[in-house]
Amino acid sequence: MVRITMTAFRSLLSVFLLFLCISNHRVASVTVVKHLPGFNGPLSFYLETGYVLVDEVNGGEIFYYFVESEGNPAEDPILLWLTGGERCSAFSGLAYEIGPIRFVKTLYNGSIPQLEYHPYGYTKHANIIFLDAPIGAGFSYSLNPKGYEVGDITTSMQIHKFLIKWFGDHPQYLSNSLYIGGDSYAGKTAPFITQLISEGNEAGQRPLLNLKGYLVGNPSTGESFYDVNYQVPYAHGVGIISDQIYEVVYLISVTKFMCYNQRNQLINSSLPSFFPLSLHQVIQRSCRGEDYTNPNNVVCAEALDVFSKLTNEEGGAHILEPICILVSPRKSRIENRRFLRDDYLWFSKPEEPPFYCRSYGYYLSYFWANDNSTREALGIKKGTVNEWLRCRALPYEVDIKSSIKYHLNLTSRGYRALVYSGDHDSLAPFLGTQAWVRSLNFTVVDGWRAWHVDGQTGGFTETYSNNLTFATIKGGGHTAPEYQPKECMAMFGRWISNQPL
The missing domain is CATH 3.40.50.1820 (Alpha/Beta hydrolase fold, catalytic domain)
Incomplete structure (x- = not known):
């Protein structure tokens, strides 16, 4: 017969009670x-x-x-x-x-x-x-x-x-x-x-x-240099801004790139192909800023104002989709893009958008998530969140x-x-993403090529050393899986399984 001392019994009891508390929790x-x-x-x-x-x-x-x-x-x-x-x-x-x-x-x-x-x-x-x-x-x-x-x-x-x-x-x-x-x-x-x-x-x-x-x-x-500045060549490439406007903003872009090079001790040979090296001396004399959110003279400010007005004529999250209702007043594109919030984030009870808008689906979520039966099914603790919002406006550092x-x-x-x-996203255009990926200076191990789904082009991809893959999704918007779900699932499934796209 095994005898258990009182000390051992108390220890076992404590462990049991702890386990019980954890189980109840x-x-x-x-x-x-x-x-x-x-x-x-x-x-x-x-x-x-x-x-x-x-x-x-x-x-x-x-x-x-x-x-x-x-x-x-x-x-x-x-x-x-x-x-x-x-x-x-x-x-x-x-x-x-x-x-x-x-x-x-x-x-x-x-x-x-x-x-x-x-x-x-x-x-x-x-x-x-x-x-x-x-x-x-x-x-x-x-x-x-x-x-x-x-x-x-x-x-x-x-x-x-x-x-x-x-x-x-x-x-x-x-x-x-x-x-x-x-x-x-x-x-x-x-x-x-x-x-x-x-x-x-x-x-x-x-x-x-x-x-x-x-x-x-x-x-x-x-970094605004990548997140914001590359919106300009993208907007020009897809026909949102004209050659003339691009030439003005283009000079600003070159200026900012040279400033960025100087401040980050990069070499001039890393200039993207669309930046002319012949402007080098002019640019060096005018380095006074870092990104489009801080124009440093009247010409810059006027050019960027025109740029914002023109880009506000397209959907942002997807340049081919209609512009739909916003809950809060629409900010200028430059300011709005700085934090990469898409055009359909609800920070209060949403106003009903037209049915043809993609945002109508987001509108439905407000009523679904705030229904008592939903909260009961999800196990939501009572008294914790009185009103569910897709996005909530609170201070954030x-x-x-x-x-x-x-x-x-x-x-x-x-x-x-x-x-x-997604290659139809003008909020965070693929040009900027591709630029910072290349700034890592990794060796290309599989050059730029198309990848396919069901015999059709799903997008384009390039693979680098150190297990880094970059890919575009043809027709994708700011959240690519939302716009091209089949293609994105195929991309993810291949990558997560260590297969080439």
Whole structure:
């Protein structure tokens, strides 16, 4: 007979009570969703929602949607997906971009909007965590208002903490390859988060995450030289501005490039092909600024004003789509593009757009997410978020000034990277993305070529050393999967499986 001392018994009791508390906590914070309001029948995929505490001081919790792979969940990669915008819900990625559901576009009649299965979701190839980050986005919340005072760095650290805790609660996925992904503004923070994970692994942080790489779509870098300046040659190339206007803004562009070269100690031979070296001396005398958001004389200001007026005549997120209703007054294109917010971000209860607008689908999400049956199905904590908004206007510190150094560091250390651009996006045109990719000075291992889906061109791609792939999506807009879902799913599926595009 085995005798247990009182001390040992108390220790065992403490462990049991701790386990009980943890189990109760998990039951309270995790919901397995088998039915969604507006979706016909039970879900054909595994959906889990829940909260993870990432700010103990202020009681800040991040809400997530987790969708298991429709292939082989035990072996397929885990993709953490971040939606663009500084305070935008992950639901946009889930329902409009890469998730397995989408809205049925019908006129809103007061009943719950309808959902249907999306056949081109990335969940065909990966398990995906859609994250309402930063705190204040979607259903994420803070008990103390101070918890909403976050920025790029704070949020990235909280996301890293989220992953450590989430994998601690889901150890069955620890052996799966992990990738970090995001588009638009999140394309700037995704590489920084990837670096935080890498550094945590090297420091011996547990659990050890099986990090393999990252992907970014139509990404911001934080550098106006790439994010803003390349809008000019793009606008000229697609016929939005004339030769005459381009020539004026073109000179400004050359000036800014030379200023950028001087301040970053680059060599003049790195000038893009559309910049004439013969203007070198003139340019050096006029270096007084860095980007189009800060015109330094009357001629520049007038030229940029004309440029903004003309580019405001197209959709921005997709140059071929109609210009649709905005909730807030439309800013000038230069100012609006600086933070890469698309034209359809709702920062308050949306006004109904015309039915032909793509934004009508976003309009439906407001009523779906704020329906009591939806909140009950998703396991939303009562009293935390009174009104769900696709994007929320709260103070946010833009404190990552450039992501390019993280791209360079990560790819140089062996992490895989996919950088892609919808070629009809004028907010973050592929020319700027291609330029910063080439600025890394990696060797081209597979030159510029077309890639195909079902016998048709899906876009164009170039592969570099250090496992870096750049691709365009033909016909894609600012969030490419939203506009060309079949092509993007094929691109992602090939890349994530280590196959050439």
